[in-house]
Amino acid sequence: MDTLSYKTVSLNKATVNKEWILIDATDLVLGRLASRVALVLRGKNKAGYTPHVDCGDNVVIINAEKIRLTGKKMTDRVYTRYTGYPGGQRFTTPREILAKRPEELIRKSVRGMLPKTRLGH
Numbered sequence: 001m002d003t004l005s006y007k008t009v010s011l012n013k014a015t016v017n018k019e020w021i022l023i024d025a026t027d028l029v030l031g032r033l034a035s036r037v038a039l040v041l042r043g044k045n046k047a048g049y050t051p052h053v054d055c056g057d058n059v060v061i062i063n064a065e066k067i068r069l070t071g072k073k074m075t076d077r078v079y080t081r082y083t084g085y086p087g088g089q090r091f092t093t094p095r096e097i098l099a100k101r102p103e104e105l106i107r108k109s110v111r112g113m114l115p116k117t118r119l120g121h
Contacts, residue, residue, distance in 0.1 A: 011050045016043075019057045025106065026066040030094075033067070034109035041114065054119060065102035069094055079108065 021040060025033055039045055043055035069077075079092050097105045114120040 009048050011048045011053050011055050013053065016053065016055045018055075021057050021059050023059060023061045024063055025061050026063045027068055030067050030069050030073075030105065030109055033061075034106060034113055037061070037106075037110050038113035041110070042119075052119070061103070061106055064106050065098060067098070067102065067106065 023033070023037065037059050040059055041056040043049050043053075043057070046055060049055060074095050075093055077094055079094075079097070081090050081092075082088055083090065094105055097108075111120075
């Protein structure tokens with residue numbers, strides 16, 4: 001048999017069709033929203049998904065301050081960062097992050113679900 005009835009289609013940077021997606025975060029659970037956004041950013045919702053190419057769509061999230069966390073995660077979850085100085089370990093809770101910069105909480109959650117490679121950056 002000379003020919004195949006199907007061929008594997010691999011996208012490249014020139015053939016990727018990137019779109020803009022608007023998501024309203026009002027009363028959505030943080031983890032479920034973040035996993036859906038990470039899926040769209042990687043392009044896994046498209047038929048022509050190619051693992052080594054950035055084929056995901058661009059995502060805009062509105063009403064980030066109205067996000068919902070289940071259980072006691074608003075007060076019990078702790079995010080740790082380090083300033084680089086001795087004794088510079090800082091701790092914050094989702095409640096404190098939502099009060100100052102609500103979009104940062106979603107950004108942290110989505111970033112943790114993306115690959116830790118150049119493609120994830």
